[in-house]
Amino acid sequence: MSTENIKTRFAPSPTGLLHLGNVRTALFNALLARRCSGRFLLRIEDTDRERSRPEYVEALREDLRWLGLDWQEGPEVGGPQAPYAQSERSTVYARFYQRLEAAGRVYPCFCTPGELALSRKAQLTAGRPPRYTGTCARLSEAERRARLERGISPTLRFHVPAGRTVEFTDLVRGAQRFASDDIGDFVIRRADGTPQFFFANAVDDALMAITHVLRGEDHLANTPRQLLLLEALELPAPRYGHLALIVGPDGGPLSKRAGDLSVRELRAGGYLPEALLNYLARLGHAYERDVWMEPDELAENFSPEHLGRAPARYDEAQLLHWQGEAVQHAPSERLWAWAGTAAQQRAPAGLSEAFIETVRPNIRFPADVAFWAERLFGEDLTPGAEGEAVLAQAGRAFFGHALVAYDRHGVAYQPLVAELRQQTGLKGKSLFMPLRVALTGETHGPELARLLALLPPETVRRRLQTRC
Numbered sequence: 001m002s003t004e005n006i007k008t009r010f011a012p013s014p015t016g017l018l019h020l021g022n023v024r025t026a027l028f029n030a031l032l033a034r035r036c037s038g039r040f041l042l043r044i045e046d047t048d049r050e051r052s053r054p055e056y057v058e059a060l061r062e063d064l065r066w067l068g069l070d071w072q073e074g075p076e077v078g079g080p081q082a083p084y085a086q087s088e089r090s091t092v093y094a095r096f097y098q099r100l101e102a103a104g105r106v107y108p109c110f111c112t113p114g115e116l117a118l119s120r121k122a123q124l125t126a127g128r129p130p131r132y133t134g135t136c137a138r139l140s141e142a143e144r145r146a147r148l149e150r151g152i153s154p155t156l157r158f159h160v161p162a163g164r165t166v167e168f169t170d171l172v173r174g175a176q177r178f179a180s181d182d183i184g185d186f187v188i189r190r191a192d193g194t195p196q197f198f199f200a201n202a203v204d205d206a207l208m209a210i211t212h213v214l215r216g217e218d219h220l221a222n223t224p225r226q227l228l229l230l231e232a233l234e235l236p237a238p239r240y241g242h243l244a245l246i247v248g249p250d251g252g253p254l255s256k257r258a259g260d261l262s263v264r265e266l267r268a269g270g271y272l273p274e275a276l277l278n279y280l281a282r283l284g285h286a287y288e289r290d291v292w293m294e295p296d297e298l299a300e301n302f303s304p305e306h307l308g309r310a311p312a313r314y315d316e317a318q319l320l321h322w323q324g325e326a327v328q329h330a331p332s333e334r335l336w337a338w339a340g341t342a343a344q345q346r347a348p349a350g351l352s353e354a355f356i357e358t359v360r361p362n363i364r365f366p367a368d369v370a371f372w373a374e375r376l377f378g379e380d381l382t383p384g385a386e387g388e389a390v391l392a393q394a395g396r397a398f399f400g401h402a403l404v405a406y407d408r409h410g411v412a413y414q415p416l417v418a419e420l421r422q423q424t425g426l427k428g429k430s431l432f433m434p435l436r437v438a439l440t441g442e443t444h445g446p447e448l449a450r451l452l453a454l455l456p457p458e459t460v461r462r463r464l465q466t467r468c
Helices: 020-035 054-067 090-102 113-125 141-149 197-207 222-233 263-268 273-280 295-300 316-329 332-339 341-346 349-362 366-377 385-394 396-409 413-424 429-440 448-454 457-467
Strands: 007-010 039-042 106-109 155-158 165-170 174-179 186-189 212-216 239-243
Touching (some): 020 054, 020 239, 020 295, 054 273, 090 106, 090 186, 090 222, 155 222, 165 222, 165 239, 263 273, 273 295, 332 349, 332 366, 349 366, 385 429, 396 429, 396 457, 413 448
Parallel strands (some): 007 039, 212 239
Antiparallel strands (some): 155 186, 165 174
16 A cells, blocks of 8 residues: 555544544544554534534544544644534535536435435335435426425435446455446435535545545445545545444444443543553454554554454453553553542552552552552551451461561561561461451452552551551
8 A cells, every 4th residue: 555645534523422433433544644654634524513512522632632643634733624624614515516516417406304205115115225216306497496486495416327337446345336326316415505424525535635534334335425426526536444333242233331432431430541542453453463552553553454344343351451451551650640539649649659560460440549549558457258267367476476577577578478487387378368468458469579668667567466
């Protein structure tokens, strides 16, 4: 694939918060542009007046920035084809409507939604694929004028040429062929004057010099329509690639419970952006090495040739795996900030780095950090039933020996353990488990050597003394 002047785009409709499906689309386009030293453009397709909301525009920009998917052209950044919100581009579209009208490639359609629904039902009943029958294409100029005089606002339909075969090579699915006779004339401008998706999306891609478009396979049927439009307008077409959709664990459509969560919800739940990037980059795309990668590595090893055609299956366990990897690779100061006030108010600020490094293998989310901050630095240390059984089995004499060994060796872990082993005759789990429970209240957790070095001496002595 040539890498000359590659430009990709993400063109969301601001009708809700970004979820995993459309974030993956943004990610793949951003990775392709970054890999090829190209440009990644953001465009807001907000022509749905009823559902588009400015707060969703702000949210999606913030979410993309949080993920590190910065755009080089678009809102806030600018560029040669501003504005980058379709609601502000009506004069641009007007020029191209006029061009199609002058070429006789479009016509006004006065059919009501009810009439169109009846026609569709009749075609389905007859076993035919539903498409517009061309009713208004056959109206005379006088008939059109009469309808306009009655105050009927028409849509504008593109006249699809008959007997054509539309062919293109999909970046994911290979050679594609569509018969124009199966498409039917389609609306490019609604009755309220706003552009239909087919039209505005295609025109903007051409004017903004988009070279590659990766989008969901649900847009595959739109592509021949857009190619015909661009041909009629004598505008260049990008190369299209249609991504397999994401399905739930049962193979059905992704539900909210099974993973159709917004980025906002995942972020609030404590997920790190790198975890989402590493997970989503593999959701329908194969890397040769299934290892942790920084964003630049994800881009360097990304290729449309490695995009799969089979549905991409959401797997929460895999997302959790990459969250664990993100925690292990994040700098300690970043994890301290990520941990939140519950942990920060409990753990001494001067011990923040040592604390994070001690508990790092045992945390995935801020709640885990807060838990260990409370267990290590809180006043109330009440073991569960399993822990109490461990303490009882060790006996008070064990903790008396442990206290003596600590007073003699302090944080020198190996000498301390050696003396305790010699004094008690215990080893392995029987030695380490009661010591851990006494110090943390838990039967599992961070390394004992790190814990002894982290905990203030008075805390260690008090907790051991309590068990003597």
